[in-house]
Amino acid sequence: MDMSLRKNTPLSGPLAGIAFGRSLAVPLAVVALGVLAPWLVSAYELNLLARFLAMALLAMGLVLVWGQGGVLSLGQGVFFGLGGYAIAMHMKLAALADGDLPDFMVWSGLDALPWWWVPFKSPLVAILGVVLVPGAVAALFSWAVFRRRVGGVYFALITQALALAFATLLISQQPSTGGFNGLTDFQTLMGVELGTPAAAHGLYWLTLALVVGVFVALRALMASRYGLLLRAIRDGENRIRFLGYDPTPFKVVAFTIGAVLAGLAGALFTLHAGVVSPALVGVVPSIEMVIWVAVGGRNSLAGAIAGTLAVNLAKDGVSSAFPDLWLYALGLVFVLVVTLLPGGLAGLVADAGAAGLGKRLKTLIIGEAK
Amino acid sequence: MTAQATAPHIGTTAPASNLLLAVDGVTVDFDGFKALNGFSLTLDRGTLRVLIGPNGAGKSTLCDTIIGRVRATSGRVIFKGQDITHLPEHEIVRRGICRKFQTPGVLPGLSVVDNLMIAARRDRRWWSSFRHGVAAEEKARVADILETIGLADRAAAPAGQLAHGEKQWLEIGMVVATRADLLLLDEPTAGMGPAETSQTAALIRRLVGQHTVLVIDHDMSFLEQLDARVTVMHQGQFLKEGSVAAIRADADVAAVYLGRAKEDTHHD
Numbered sequence: 001m002d003m004s005l006r007k008n009t010p011l012s013g014p015l016a017g018i019a020f021g022r023s024l025a026v027p028l029a030v031v032a033l034g035v036l037a038p039w040l041v042s043a044y045e046l047n048l049l050a051r052f053l054a055m056a057l058l059a060m061g062l063v064l065v066w067g068q069g070g071v072l073s074l075g076q077g078v079f080f081g082l083g084g085y086a087i088a089m090h091m092k093l094a095a096l097a098d099g100d101l102p103d104f105m106v107w108s109g110l111d112a113l114p115w116w117w118v119p120f121k122s123p124l125v126a127i128l129g130v131v132l133v134p135g136a137v138a139a140l141f142s143w144a145v146f147r148r149r150v151g152g153v154y155f156a157l158i159t160q161a162l163a164l165a166f167a168t169l170l171i172s173q174q175p176s177t178g179g180f181n182g183l184t185d186f187q188t189l190m191g192v193e194l195g196t197p198a199a200a201h202g203l204y205w206l207t208l209a210l211v212v213g214v215f216v217a218l219r220a221l222m223a224s225r226y227g228l229l230l231r232a233i234r235d236g237e238n239r240i241r242f243l244g245y246d247p248t249p250f251k252v253v254a255f256t257i258g259a260v261l262a263g264l265a266g267a268l269f270t271l272h273a274g275v276v277s278p279a280l281v282g283v284v285p286s287i288e289m290v291i292w293v294a295v296g297g298r299n300s301l302a303g304a305i306a307g308t309l310a311v312n313l314a315k316d317g318v319s320s321a322f323p324d325l326w327l328y329a330l331g332l333v334f335v336l337v338v339t340l341l342p343g344g345l346a347g348l349v350a351d352a353g354a355a356g357l358g359k360r361l362k363t364l365i366i367g368e369a370k
Numbered sequence: 371m372t373a374q375a376t377a378p379h380i381g382t383t384a385p386a387s388n389l390l391l392a393v394d395g396v397t398v399d400f401d402g403f404k405a406l407n408g409f410s411l412t413l414d415r416g417t418l419r420v421l422i423g424p425n426g427a428g429k430s431t432l433c434d435t436i437i438g439r440v441r442a443t444s445g446r447v448i449f450k451g452q453d454i455t456h457l458p459e460h461e462i463v464r465r466g467i468c469r470k471f472q473t474p475g476v477l478p479g480l481s482v483v484d485n486l487m488i489a490a491r492r493d494r495r496w497w498s499s500f501r502h503g504v505a506a507e508e509k510a511r512v513a514d515i516l517e518t519i520g521l522a523d524r525a526a527a528p529a530g531q532l533a534h535g536e537k538q539w540l541e542i543g544m545v546v547a548t549r550a551d552l553l554l555l556d557e558p559t560a561g562m563g564p565a566e567t568s569q570t571a572a573l574i575r576r577l578v579g580q581h582t583v584l585v586i587d588h589d590m591s592f593l594e595q596l597d598a599r600v601t602v603m604h605q606g607q608f609l610k611e612g613s614v615a616a617i618r619a620d621a622d623v624a625a626v627y628l629g630r631a632k633e634d635t636h637h638d
Contacts, residue, residue, distance in 0.1 A: 224499070224500060224502070225501070225502075226496075226499040226500050228480065228484060229488065231479060231480065232477045232488055235477045235478060235479045235480070236477045238475070239471075239476070239477060240477075240488070241463075242437060242439075242460075242471075242475070243463060243468070243489050243494075243544065244464045244468075244548060245460055245488075245494045245496075246460045246494075246496065249496035250496055
């Protein structure tokens with residue numbers, strides 16, 4: 001008898017056969033294409049791709065938190081923002097002579113650097129801050145909430161309130177945060193001139209490498225006993241509790257990993273976009289993040305990457321052609337995915353592998369006799 | 371085995387050192403409704419006890435209170451000589467009590483064997499979940515339980531696909547896999563036919579000795595097959611204790627059940 005615990009991983013089954021396979025041919029081809037992208041696409045397209053890949057880091061975190069842990073967070077924008085602001089604060093300070101203040105502080109009449117800006121002069125603090133600040137905030141917050149056994153919809157609402165409060169705070173503290181405009185106009189990062197093609201390529205490859213690394217690491221984590229217990233808690237928290245496990249730390253760990261990845265995503269996005277602002281971290285962007293993962297498939301890491309790329313490419317297309325339509329289009333996509341494709345794109349691929357795409361489409365259109 | 375089950379104090383050691391669980395004057399007050407009202411119960415190691423009583427007598431509340439799901443308003447629960455009344459649930463389980471719920475509490479998305487593996491794991495601290503490997507002894511225990519509950523050939527199937535009776539057995543298997551000293555089995559034969567019921571009775575009787583078992587059930591033929599000492603509860607209080615035959619013959623017990631039956635007909 002096979003007693004292995006590492007069976008029935010979320011990526012087993014037909015999806016694994018198609019997207020990853022026993023052979024590594026498909027993933028290696030995708031990664032190779034990614035590595036060569038700087039020579040295949042324009043500088044503008046490469047920048048878009050780099051931003052979307054950064055966001056995919058956050059999306060993979062949501063697979064762990066929401067798909068595997070069953071914890072819906074509508075506040076990932078907060079952690080994205082913490083990471084983004086951490087690196088942006090450093091870049092603002094790095095461009096200044098000693099004793100000078102960032103331009104927006106001067107305009108607001110500030111005469112000294114706020115104390116919480118000071119440590120970010122150090123590049124090491126800033127880079128550690130990108131992961132440690134969101135991680136620490138998420139760990140403390142989720143521990144306080146989960147130990148009181150608040151979950152489900154209530155947790156989602158609390159995280160949404162957090163996103164709202166964070167964006168409001170950033171806007172209202174204009175003299176020390178840059179307010180609605182956020183932080184922008186970065187020159188160098190650790191002595192490297194930003195905005196050159198070489199820097200853009202380097203940052204793009206760094207992002208791609210992190211996406212690959214995080215993909216592999218999360219896949220291993222989901223296949224581990226921790227992953228098994230996390231899914232078990234999602235499916236029957238009380239049963240697990242009455243088998244002698246404390247569910248709280250399992251969920252806190254997942255939420256914290258999700259926040260660290262969101263922080264990393266925010267920092268990389270800020271580098272690629274050259275700006276971080278409250279418009280990227282509030283309620284609407286936080287909900288969009290959930291939609292990327294819903295579209296891609298919330299239990300599939302590859303699906304989350306694909307969903308992030310697809311939704312954001314669509315956003316780029318739709319919102320430049322019809323700016324007013326984007327939110328309606330996104331809402332429609334979300335409704336369609338939730339009602340027709342609960343497994344997202346990944347579920348569609350898996351079913352296509354199992355039953356044939358034609359049959360699946362037929363099922364979609366005429367329904368299933370179940 | 372039968373003699374031991376019907377006479378819990380039999381054995382060579384003194385009854386006091388044999389004591390596993392003492393529920394000591396426990397009251398559970400739900401906003402004025404006393405689900406348990408100064409209820410006391412003791413269980414000796416390696417014995418089997420059956421708890422019966424009409425609906426609302428407080429049987430499930432008693433299990434909930436022992437396991438920490440419901441907290442006693444007053445009174446104490448003493449397990450292995452220690453007060454566990456206010457411990458967190460997972461801590462109570464780690465001390466050696468495990469409960470089977472009324473509706474099967476298996477994890478539907480996990481395979482049968484993973485359900486048992488999670489239950490059998492001795493080190494349940496979160497950080498040890500990152501470690502690889504499973505102790506050979508845990509594997510052996512799970513393989514053993516799979517045979518005992520007759521699910522060896524369904525080991526890889528998702529637990530959600532099992533038939534109702536199989537789910538009940540799987541959950542009994544999970545409770546046993548934890549090596550708990552005290553097993554609380556809440557209606558283990560709910561939804562089972564006569565054949566499955568007697569298999570379950572045989573299964574439970576095999577557990578007695580290694581474990582102390584407290585069974586809640588209504589089914590009289592099941593009780594007769596268990597042939598254990600019976601405690602009768604009524605309105606959150608102790609009513610009677612005795613052998614199955616004695617309880618069947620008892621006028622007070624009959625009155626409680628018949629009285630409830632009469633009330634029910636009036637209400638319906």
